[in-house]
Amino acid sequence: xxGITQSPKYLFRKEGQxxxxxxxxxxNHDAMYWYRQDPGQGLRLIYYSQIVNxxxxxxxxxxxxxxxxxxxxxxLTVTSAQKNPTAFYLCASSSGRLNTEAFFxxxxxxxVV
Amino acid sequence: xxxVTQPEKLLSVFKGAPxxxxxxxxxxxxxxxxxxxxxSRQRLQLLLRHISRESIKGFTADLNKGETSFHLKKPxxxxxxxxxxxxxxxxxxxxxxxxxxxxxTRLSVIA
Numbered sequence: 001x002x003g004i005t006q007s008p009k010y011l012f013r014k015e016g017q018x019x020x021x022x023x024x025x026x027x028n029h030d031a032m033y034w035y036r037q038d039p040g041q042g043l044r045l046i047y048y049s050q051i052v053n054x055x056x057x058x059x060x061x062x063x064x065x066x067x068x069x070x071x072x073x074x075x076l077t078v079t080s081a082q083k084n085p086t087a088f089y090l091c092a093s094s095s096g097r098l099n100t101e102a103f104f105x106x107x108x109x110x111x112v113v
Numbered sequence: 114x115x116x117v118t119q120p121e122k123l124l125s126v127f128k129g130a131p132x133x134x135x136x137x138x139x140x141x142x143x144x145x146x147x148x149x150x151x152x153s154r155q156r157l158q159l160l161l162r163h164i165s166r167e168s169i170k171g172f173t174a175d176l177n178k179g180e181t182s183f184h185l186k187k188p189x190x191x192x193x194x195x196x197x198x199x200x201x202x203x204x205x206x207x208x209x210x211x212x213x214x215x216x217x218t219r220l221s222v223i224a
Binding site for chain 1: 203211212213
Protein backbone atom coordinates (compact mmCIF):
# COMPACT_ATOMS: atom_id res chain seq x y z
CA UNK A 1 0.00 0.00 0.00
CA UNK A 2 1.79 3.11 -1.22
CA GLY A 3 1.58 6.36 0.64
CA ILE A 4 2.85 8.54 3.40
CA THR A 5 2.58 7.45 7.02
CA GLN A 6 2.84 9.49 10.16
CA SER A 7 3.17 8.06 13.63
CA PRO A 8 1.97 8.20 16.26
CA LYS A 9 -1.51 9.57 15.68
CA TYR A 10 -1.66 11.11 19.16
CA LEU A 11 1.29 12.14 21.29
CA PHE A 12 1.51 13.59 24.74
CA ARG A 13 4.55 15.37 26.05
CA LYS A 14 5.50 16.85 29.35
CA GLU A 15 6.82 20.37 29.37
CA GLY A 16 10.57 20.49 28.93
CA GLN A 17 10.79 17.25 26.97
CA UNK A 18 11.82 16.79 23.37
CA UNK A 19 9.63 14.57 21.22
CA UNK A 20 10.09 13.16 17.72
CA UNK A 21 7.32 12.72 15.16
CA UNK A 22 7.82 10.11 12.49
CA UNK A 23 7.08 10.51 8.77
CA UNK A 24 7.75 7.76 6.22
CA UNK A 25 6.88 7.58 2.52
CA UNK A 26 7.22 4.82 -0.05
CA UNK A 27 6.30 6.97 -3.06
CA ASN A 28 9.95 7.47 -4.08
CA HIS A 29 9.46 11.21 -3.62
CA ASP A 30 12.47 13.50 -3.38
CA ALA A 31 10.76 16.32 -1.50
CA MET A 32 9.26 16.15 1.98
CA TYR A 33 7.64 18.80 4.15
CA TRP A 34 6.41 19.46 7.67
CA TYR A 35 3.48 21.75 8.30
CA ARG A 36 1.77 22.83 11.48
CA GLN A 37 -2.01 23.21 11.37
CA ASP A 38 -3.74 25.42 13.96
CA PRO A 39 -7.41 26.47 13.93
CA GLY A 40 -7.82 29.64 11.92
CA GLN A 41 -4.16 29.65 10.88
CA GLY A 42 -4.16 27.28 7.95
CA LEU A 43 -1.00 25.29 7.31
CA ARG A 44 2.32 26.88 8.16
CA LEU A 45 5.61 25.46 6.89
CA ILE A 46 8.09 24.32 9.52
CA TYR A 47 10.86 22.62 7.50
CA TYR A 48 11.26 21.10 4.08
CA SER A 49 13.75 18.91 2.30
CA GLN A 50 14.16 18.64 -1.46
CA ILE A 51 16.83 15.97 -1.40
CA VAL A 52 18.50 13.54 1.00
CA ASN A 53 20.92 15.13 3.48
CA UNK A 54 19.60 18.61 2.79
CA UNK A 55 16.79 20.63 4.37
CA UNK A 56 15.69 24.24 4.74
CA UNK A 57 13.82 26.21 7.38
CA UNK A 58 10.27 27.22 6.71
CA UNK A 59 8.33 30.12 8.18
CA UNK A 60 8.12 28.80 11.75
CA UNK A 61 11.25 26.68 12.26
CA UNK A 62 12.17 27.97 15.71
CA UNK A 63 11.99 25.25 18.33
CA UNK A 64 11.98 22.45 15.77
CA UNK A 65 14.66 20.29 14.16
CA UNK A 66 14.68 17.72 11.35
CA UNK A 67 16.95 15.24 9.63
CA UNK A 68 16.86 13.62 6.20
CA UNK A 69 19.27 10.71 6.29
CA UNK A 70 17.12 8.52 4.06
CA UNK A 71 14.89 9.38 1.14
CA UNK A 72 11.94 7.66 2.78
CA UNK A 73 12.12 9.31 6.16
CA UNK A 74 11.84 12.88 7.45
CA UNK A 75 11.42 12.92 11.26
CA LEU A 76 10.54 16.12 13.10
CA THR A 77 11.75 16.83 16.62
CA VAL A 78 9.80 19.28 18.70
CA THR A 79 12.24 20.63 21.25
CA SER A 80 11.66 22.19 24.63
CA ALA A 81 12.48 25.54 23.01
CA GLN A 82 9.17 25.51 21.13
CA LYS A 83 6.97 27.81 23.17
CA ASN A 84 3.59 26.56 22.03
CA PRO A 85 3.99 23.01 20.72
CA THR A 86 0.41 21.80 21.15
CA ALA A 87 -0.86 21.50 17.58
CA PHE A 88 -1.69 19.20 14.70
CA TYR A 89 1.36 18.33 12.59
CA LEU A 90 1.15 17.31 8.94
CA CYS A 91 3.87 15.71 6.86
CA ALA A 92 3.77 15.78 3.07
CA SER A 93 5.84 14.60 0.14
CA SER A 94 6.04 15.34 -3.55
CA SER A 95 8.20 14.44 -6.50
CA GLY A 96 9.76 17.89 -6.27
CA ARG A 97 9.03 18.72 -9.89
CA LEU A 98 7.00 21.76 -10.86
CA ASN A 99 3.24 21.61 -10.54
CA THR A 100 3.12 18.18 -8.96
CA GLU A 101 0.72 17.09 -6.28
CA ALA A 102 1.75 16.95 -2.64
CA PHE A 103 0.56 13.90 -0.72
CA PHE A 104 -0.23 14.31 2.95
CA UNK A 105 -0.09 12.01 5.93
CA UNK A 106 -2.95 11.65 8.37
CA UNK A 107 -1.25 13.88 10.89
CA UNK A 108 -0.03 13.71 14.49
CA UNK A 109 -1.79 15.58 17.24
CA UNK A 110 0.73 16.67 19.85
CA UNK A 111 -0.46 17.78 23.27
CA VAL A 112 1.78 19.18 25.96
CA VAL A 113 0.60 18.22 29.43
CA UNK B 114 7.10 37.02 -0.85
CA UNK B 115 4.40 34.50 -1.54
CA UNK B 116 1.06 34.98 0.16
CA VAL B 117 -2.37 33.41 -0.19
CA THR B 118 -5.49 35.05 1.17
CA GLN B 119 -8.81 33.33 1.74
CA PRO B 120 -11.09 36.03 3.13
CA GLU B 121 -13.88 33.79 4.39
CA LYS B 122 -13.36 31.49 7.37
CA LEU B 123 -16.80 29.97 6.99
CA LEU B 124 -19.20 29.80 4.08
CA SER B 125 -22.67 28.34 4.48
CA VAL B 126 -24.88 27.64 1.47
CA PHE B 127 -28.04 25.65 0.83
CA LYS B 128 -27.95 22.47 -1.17
CA GLY B 129 -28.33 23.24 -4.84
CA ALA B 130 -27.10 26.81 -4.51
CA PRO B 131 -23.96 28.05 -6.30
CA UNK B 132 -20.71 28.12 -4.38
CA UNK B 133 -17.72 30.42 -4.74
CA UNK B 134 -14.73 30.12 -2.43
CA UNK B 135 -12.45 33.11 -2.84
CA UNK B 136 -8.68 32.99 -3.11
CA UNK B 137 -6.29 35.84 -3.84
CA UNK B 138 -2.55 35.54 -4.07
CA UNK B 139 0.56 37.64 -4.04
CA UNK B 140 3.58 36.49 -6.03
CA UNK B 141 5.97 38.35 -8.28
CA UNK B 142 6.55 35.50 -10.71
CA UNK B 143 4.35 33.02 -12.52
CA UNK B 144 2.58 30.99 -9.82
CA UNK B 145 1.31 27.47 -9.69
CA UNK B 146 -2.03 27.38 -7.89
CA UNK B 147 -3.93 24.55 -6.27
CA UNK B 148 -7.03 23.84 -4.25
CA UNK B 149 -6.76 21.21 -1.52
CA UNK B 150 -9.69 19.77 0.41
CA UNK B 151 -9.95 18.11 3.81
CA UNK B 152 -13.12 16.12 4.46
CA SER B 153 -14.03 15.18 8.01
CA ARG B 154 -11.63 12.54 9.40
CA GLN B 155 -9.75 12.29 6.11
CA ARG B 156 -6.34 13.49 5.10
CA LEU B 157 -5.73 16.65 3.11
CA GLN B 158 -5.88 15.91 -0.61
CA LEU B 159 -5.56 17.70 -3.90
CA LEU B 160 -8.83 18.85 -5.45
CA LEU B 161 -7.54 20.57 -8.56
CA ARG B 162 -4.64 22.55 -10.02
CA HIS B 163 -4.84 25.53 -12.34
CA ILE B 164 -2.62 24.13 -15.04
CA SER B 165 -4.93 21.17 -15.62
CA ARG B 166 -7.97 23.35 -16.31
CA GLU B 167 -10.15 20.45 -15.24
CA SER B 168 -13.41 20.04 -13.37
CA ILE B 169 -13.27 17.79 -10.33
CA LYS B 170 -16.46 16.83 -8.49
CA GLY B 171 -18.16 19.68 -10.35
CA PHE B 172 -15.64 22.26 -9.08
CA THR B 173 -13.68 24.57 -11.37
CA ALA B 174 -11.18 27.33 -10.75
CA ASP B 175 -9.81 29.88 -13.19
CA LEU B 176 -6.56 31.72 -12.69
CA ASN B 177 -7.08 35.45 -13.21
CA LYS B 178 -3.64 37.02 -13.29
CA GLY B 179 -5.04 40.53 -13.60
CA GLU B 180 -6.96 40.19 -10.36
CA THR B 181 -4.44 37.73 -8.86
CA SER B 182 -7.28 35.41 -7.98
CA PHE B 183 -8.03 31.70 -8.18
CA HIS B 184 -11.60 31.38 -6.95
CA LEU B 185 -13.17 27.93 -6.63
CA LYS B 186 -16.68 27.56 -8.03
CA LYS B 187 -19.42 25.00 -8.26
CA PRO B 188 -22.84 25.71 -9.78
CA UNK B 189 -24.87 23.43 -7.49
CA UNK B 190 -23.59 22.57 -4.01
CA UNK B 191 -24.07 19.08 -2.57
CA UNK B 192 -24.06 18.03 1.08
CA UNK B 193 -20.95 15.93 0.49
CA UNK B 194 -19.07 19.09 -0.48
CA UNK B 195 -19.00 20.15 3.17
CA UNK B 196 -15.31 20.28 4.07
CA UNK B 197 -12.34 22.53 4.72
CA UNK B 198 -10.89 24.03 1.54
CA UNK B 199 -7.38 25.43 1.22
CA UNK B 200 -5.97 27.46 -1.62
CA UNK B 201 -2.23 26.96 -2.13
CA UNK B 202 0.54 28.49 -4.20
CA UNK B 203 3.89 27.20 -5.30
CA UNK B 204 6.46 29.63 -6.62
CA UNK B 205 8.63 28.96 -9.63
CA UNK B 206 11.20 31.75 -9.67
CA UNK B 207 13.98 29.80 -7.94
CA UNK B 208 12.99 26.29 -8.83
CA UNK B 209 10.19 24.45 -7.17
CA UNK B 210 9.26 25.84 -3.78
CA UNK B 211 7.06 24.43 -1.04
CA UNK B 212 3.34 25.07 -1.05
CA UNK B 213 2.16 28.19 0.74
CA UNK B 214 -1.38 27.78 2.04
CA UNK B 215 -4.17 30.17 2.82
CA UNK B 216 -5.93 29.96 6.17
CA UNK B 217 -8.72 27.91 4.72
CA THR B 218 -12.47 28.24 4.29
CA ARG B 219 -14.91 25.83 5.89
CA LEU B 220 -17.79 25.13 3.52
CA SER B 221 -21.02 23.99 5.10
CA VAL B 222 -23.78 22.84 2.76
CA ILE B 223 -27.19 22.89 4.41
CA ALA B 224 -29.85 20.43 3.33
